[in-house]
Amino acid sequence: MRSWLKEWASYTESDIGDGNGHAILITGYDHKNPDSTASKKALAIAHSAAENRLQKNNWPKLHFGENGTSAPNLKRHLKFVKKGKVPLTYWADDEYDEPIVLGSQSWEHGESGHSQTGINELDAIIGRGHGFTTVKPLKLIKKIIQLWCPPNGLVLDPYAGSGTTGHAVLELNTTTGATRRFILIEQGAPERGDKYARCLTQERLRRAITGDRPTVTGKLKKMAPPLLGGFQFRILTKKIDSKTVLTMRKDELIDLVITSHWENSRRGGCGLIRIEQEGYKYLVGRNEQGEGYFLIWNGGDKVGQLDQTSYATVVAEAKKSEMKPPYHVYARYEIYQTKNVVFYKIPDKILAHLGLNENSDSFNEVEE
Ligand SMILES: C[S@@+](CC[C@H](N)C(=O)[O-])C[C@H]1O[C@@H](n2cnc3c(N)ncnc32)[C@H](O)[C@@H]1O
Incomplete structure (x- = not known):
């Protein structure tokens, strides 16, 4: 970290008496006299050096976001992430004493889809303007389900969001003959008057089953092949106290x-x-x-x-x-x-x- 920081400006290590070992301070900055001319000058020099580096674009491994003011972040280069094929089935039907450690492994976009793919999929079934930005692509979730859940298993997604998981189960059941079931839990956002568990999560699943899709005018029309299956929508009212x-x-x-x-x-x-x-x-x-x-x-x-x-x-x-x-x-x-x-x-x-x-x-x- 010290060497990454030095690529931004000049730092010196010193003990500031906080009991945490040496701190890395901007060279010339006097932490006991932060308002002194020397401290201000040191900060100004460091600021200008860091600003220069920011403009150059090829930032050090440790960086502070696009405008240089966010919390420290580490760059992760795609070429250092191991790429590979992942087994198609990995069903945890045995009791494992030790957790299974999966190293960092990436899937090609072709196999897992992009976040934008997820948003496009949701647009296609619900229409634009849903405001969801964290939608996962169906391809990715289908792959994960196939890896971890036996064909007759039960998939639980306690943070259902737009319902990708349920949609993925329905698609897999229809295309592969699997008989998986799902439980989705979604709190929606009632405080913003947006109970999307009902109008989005539920509606997406309903349309996935019926094949209904919105036309450009927003009217629903059977435009996609219907999927096999059904589901119940329940509102939890009782609190466990x-x-x-x-x-x-x-x-x-x-x-x-x-x-x-x-x-x-x-x-x-x-x-x-x-x-x-x-x-x-x-x-x-x-x-x-x-x-x-x-x-x-x-x-x-x-x-x-x-x-x-x-x-x-x-x-x-x-x-x-x-x-x-x-x-x-x-x-x-x-x-x-x-x-x-x-x-x-x-x-x-x-x-x-x-x-x-x-x-x-x-x-x-x-x-x-
Ligand atoms: C990142 S989103 C999930 C996105 C989803 N995978 C998709 O593809 O649409 C997380 C969701 O979890 C929901 N959530 C967060 N905390 C929750 C809780 N305690 N109970 C139920 N839902 C919760 C949020 O409302 C949000 O919709």
Whole structure:
């Protein structure tokens, strides 16, 4: 970085007493007297040298944008990015212990398309003036889907934008006979009165299926081959907060406990396995170590509390299914305490597991 900076102006290293080692300062600049004539002169010289360099266009590897005032950026030369063909299938259908590292590899534009291609594709189906600039080209997304998702898999895009991912799945299903499904999530921009999840994301998918395209006058006409498939559009209205969790039905709450539970002390395989058998009042799941998970529910529509009576049932059910302590118990309150129980307070613990509890940072939380 030092040598890149020196291509802009003259710098000197000195300790400015901030405890961070040497700072790289413009030569002649006195950080203790920034308004002195010497400091001002040094800045003026550096400014003019940098300005000259900026005008020359062939900037150093570290640069500060087109007008020289943006945050530092690194130039990345295309010739240094490894180019190559990427395998056509790479389905992660095995459990990998280690993340797969893919080196930097680029696709030729012919294979992946340009950003402008994505915008043109959206213009063609929605019409101009949508204002979206971050549209991905269908070709790129189709390639990624083919690489990572088996032909009958489920594609989740939680930042759907203009819906390229859904469109890509529909096209692949139609052209290759795959049967992938998709879930797209889009928040739109309601604060700007632009709920484009409905009028753009949804509308693009609808037109992809029907073949409707806008003519020059803006009227819709069936101009493209229709794609196979369908979808449902849903508006989420419920927020998951304490009240929602506490007013859930028992089966909903069991679902939530099973899917949200995780233990940060156990790496990998920390999900719960649901216990479907009849005949248990509280036992709902077990972990990979065979420890039982209990949800206290005393009939009616409310989650119950862990007291002596419910604990006795927990112990009996654990015995019946040959489970040893610790017993993991989800309940509203812990009236009865025992070292045999790991207690999870509802709703707090569930919200924390979902990362929704403002008072706890689930990633840093230590289970007791
Ligand atoms: C870069 S765009 C995605 C572009 C998309 N790949 C395409 O080709 O159109 C990111 C989108 O994510 C949405 N978004 C951001 N945060 C979100 C959130 N928390 N939930 C749902 N959508 C979100 C934004 O509204 C935006 O439309």
